[in-house]
Amino acid sequence: MLKRIEKKVIVKNKQGLHARPAALFVQIANRFDSVIKVLKDDQVVNGKSIMGILMLAAERDSEVILVAEGTDSEEAIVELERLLNSDE
Amino acid sequence: MNEIILKGIPAAPGIVVGKAYIYGREDLLVERHPIIEDQVPLEISRFEDALIQTRQEIIALQKKISQEMGSEHGEIFDAHLLVLEDRMLIEEVISKVKKDKASVDFVFSEVLKRYAGVFSRIEDEYLKERISDINDVGRRILRNLLGRKRKGLADLEDRVIVIAHDLSPSDTATMHKNNVIGFVTDIGGKTSHTAIMAKSLEIPAVVGLEVGTEKIKNEDVVIVDGSSGIVIVSPDPETLKKYEVQEQKNKGVLDNLVALKDLPAQTLDGKLVTLAANIEFPEEVPSVLLHGADGVGLYRTEFFYMNRTDLPTEDEQYDAYKNLAVTFKDKPVIVRTLDLGGDKFISTFNLPKEMSPFMGWRAIRFCIARPDIFKTQLRAILRASAHGNLKIMFPMISGVEELRRAKAILEEAKAELRDRHVPYNATLEVGAMIEVPSAALTSDILAHEVSFFSIGTNDLIQYSLAVDRTNEKIAYLYEPTHPAVIRLIKSVIEAGHKSNIWVGMCGEMSGDPFLAVLLLGLGLDELSMPSVSIPEIKHVIRSVTLAQAKLIADEALTLSTGAEVENFINKKLRDILPGLSGDQA
Numbered sequence: 001m002l003k004r005i006e007k008k009v010i011v012k013n014k015q016g017l018h019a020r021p022a023a024l025f026v027q028i029a030n031r032f033d034s035v036i037k038v039l040k041d042d043q044v045v046n047g048k049s050i051m052g053i054l055m056l057a058a059e060r061d062s063e064v065i066l067v068a069e070g071t072d073s074e075e076a077i078v079e080l081e082r083l084l085n086s087d088e
Numbered sequence: 089m090n091e092i093i094l095k096g097i098p099a100a101p102g103i104v105v106g107k108a109y110i111y112g113r114e115d116l117l118v119e120r121h122p123i124i125e126d127q128v129p130l131e132i133s134r135f136e137d138a139l140i141q142t143r144q145e146i147i148a149l150q151k152k153i154s155q156e157m158g159s160e161h162g163e164i165f166d167a168h169l170l171v172l173e174d175r176m177l178i179e180e181v182i183s184k185v186k187k188d189k190a191s192v193d194f195v196f197s198e199v200l201k202r203y204a205g206v207f208s209r210i211e212d213e214y215l216k217e218r219i220s221d222i223n224d225v226g227r228r229i230l231r232n233l234l235g236r237k238r239k240g241l242a243d244l245e246d247r248v249i250v251i252a253h254d255l256s257p258s259d260t261a262t263m264h265k266n267n268v269i270g271f272v273t274d275i276g277g278k279t280s281h282t283a284i285m286a287k288s289l290e291i292p293a294v295v296g297l298e299v300g301t302e303k304i305k306n307e308d309v310v311i312v313d314g315s316s317g318i319v320i321v322s323p324d325p326e327t328l329k330k331y332e333v334q335e336q337k338n339k340g341v342l343d344n345l346v347a348l349k350d351l352p353a354q355t356l357d358g359k360l361v362t363l364a365a366n367i368e369f370p371e372e373v374p375s376v377l378l379h380g381a382d383g384v385g386l387y388r389t390e391f392f393y394m395n396r397t398d399l400p401t402e403d404e405q406y407d408a409y410k411n412l413a414v415t416f417k418d419k420p421v422i423v424r425t426l427d428l429g430g431d432k433f434i435s436t437f438n439l440p441k442e443m444s445p446f447m448g449w450r451a452i453r454f455c456i457a458r459p460d461i462f463k464t465q466l467r468a469i470l471r472a473s474a475h476g477n478l479k480i481m482f483p484m485i486s487g488v489e490e491l492r493r494a495k496a497i498l499e500e501a502k503a504e505l506r507d508r509h510v511p512y513n514a515t516l517e518v519g520a521m522i523e524v525p526s527a528a529l530t531s532d533i534l535a536h537e538v539s540f541f542s543i544g545t546n547d548l549i550q551y552s553l554a555v556d557r558t559n560e561k562i563a564y565l566y567e568p569t570h571p572a573v574i575r576l577i578k579s580v581i582e583a584g585h586k587s588n589i590w591v592g593m594c595g596e597m598s599g600d601p602f603l604a605v606l607l608l609g610l611g612l613d614e615l616s617m618p619s620v621s622i623p624e625i626k627h628v629i630r631s632v633t634l635a636q637a638k639l640i641a642d643e644a645l646t647l648s649t650g651a652e653v654e655n656f657i658n659k660k661l662r663d664i665l666p667g668l669s670g671d672q673a
Contacts, residue, residue, distance in 0.1 A: 018215070
């Protein structure tokens with residue numbers, strides 16, 4: 001079943017969603033079949049794209065919305081949220 | 089021909105003189121070629137082939153670099169591979185080829201330009217640096233699409249100094265130390281890949297020169313001073329001579345470095361002197377260790393507050409202080425509390441412009457007025473003190489009341505941590521910087537309040553002699569050897585020793601080999617300096633006796649002018665150490 005999940009998350013990574021966290025985010029997102037999008041302010045980007053993620057320029061403590069749609073959307077959101085909450 | 093002096097950002101230390109080789113920007117302009125519907129699949133498969141070929145190239149390059157220079161350098165190319173495999177980029181190119189009916193090379197270069205444009209508008213140092221990654225990969229793909237090869241830096245035959253607008257990681261990765269003796273780029277910052285590569289290849293480099301490729305031509309003689317960020321084009325014979333001497337001297341120091349690293353800074357008659365390093369950024373730590381420092385004598389903490397609009401948090405500072413404490417274990421690390429003002433401004437605070445900033449609302453005066461900011465820093469240092477041998481030093485103390493007030497705020501910070509049940513070193517030592525003449529003259533009173541003094545000579549000299557060191561017209565009056573200065577230093581050392589506390593120095597004076605003997609003779613226990621100066625100062629200290637140094641200092645104290653003192657100690661030192669080259673800095 002295709003399931004769409006949306007979740008508001010605060011970026012906790014020390015450097016924001018940059019560098020290593022951004023690369024990890026994309027690597028994790030690419031492990032899932034679901035379509036993954038990330039929203040910040042009025043921007044929407046493909047969560048499987050490093051360019052997209054970097055373009056968000058999401059700093060530490062900024063708010064993003066994760067959207068996953070697909071058979072494994074629940075697991076995807078859990079994993080991605082864990083990354084954004086980590087201190088890496 | 090007149091020499092041209094250009095100033096950039098020092099990226100990798102060392103001095104080299106050589107011929108310029110302009111490494112031009114590659115011309116990869118592509119024109120729009122319309123295609124017909126039937127050609128679309130062909131264009132897409134051309135694109136896919138180019139991506140595969142590029143991927144193979146990058147993996148091969150990454151393997152080579154990892155083997156030759158360590159895997160952390162190879163990791164740069166992980167970012168390249170991510171860009172190469174980026175779905176958004178690939179999908180956008182393919183859909184544009186279909187929609188616009190244009191050849192893929194044109195579409196690709198347009199898409200790439202758009203991305204670079206977006207990134208360059210984002211106010212973020214890290215993202216700005218990523219543009220060079222994107223362009224580097226992009227050019228590689230484009231070259232493969234166009235079937236071109238580039239003459240790389242690996243094919244150079246002469247030993248040259250490379251002058252470029254920018255160097256990509258692919259460029260620096262193929263650069264060889266035998267051919268490229270130094271390099272200069274127009275753009276880039278201290279943390280760009282180029283700068284990091286230069287440091288680990290030990291190739292002197294200056295980045296962010298802005299006009300390098302404009303002002304320098306092929307075959308020009310160029311001096312690159314990667315330590316100070318200065319590049320001199322077509323130097324005068326005197327300048328050339330000066331730098332050649334310096335280059336030789338640096339080489340000699342480097343050779344001695346390994347030999348001296350683990351030896352103590354001890355005089356021939358057994359007096360041990362602590363030689364510590366001045367640092368500002370955590371990145372300087374490897375250099376501090378390499379040069380054999382006995383710890384950090386001055387850790388400047390202003391950088392936490394620079395180039396940002398918010399204030400650094402307690403946790404953020406704690407992490408940095410803790411790392412340092414852990415790295416240096418039982419060796420002391422002296423953290424100087426926030427010393428803003430004078431010539432160091434911080435955007436966060438929006439301070440009003442002052443008529444005399446050096447005598448204004450700065451350093452400890454500012455911190456006492458803003459206990460919220462001050463205590464955040466103090467708590468961070470205290471917490472980190474549980475992990476190593478940290479000490480705290482207050483800058484710009486002008487009298488005992490100020491020192492007592494600062495200590496009282498420190499006690500408040502400790503109480504707050506106790507309430508939070510957070511551990512800290514209860515016996516953490518507190519010191520005062522002596523850089524205001526009123527502090528120097530009342531150092532006997534201040535000595536009862538602290539565990540050590542550190543004399544900050546840059547300010548002490550300018551305040552005692554009433555010389556603004558940034559004013560060129562009166563720069564000749566700025567004399568470290570002025571009798572007033574050495575008498576003040578002497579009295580601070582005596583007052584400290586009378587109260588059984590140690591006295592150090594952390595100004596530029598302490599890194600000058602010619603002055604080291606004088607300072608030793610005056611009785612200093614510690615000298616803190618840029619880490620590169622440590623081997624030479626250690627060499628000087630290991631070549632004299634304390635008795636000799638005392639005689640020199642005693643006689644210097646009887647002389648009437650700064651020039652007399654300078655000539656006297658230079659002559660004495662040349663007698664003791666004829667090998668000491670170069671002129672006094």
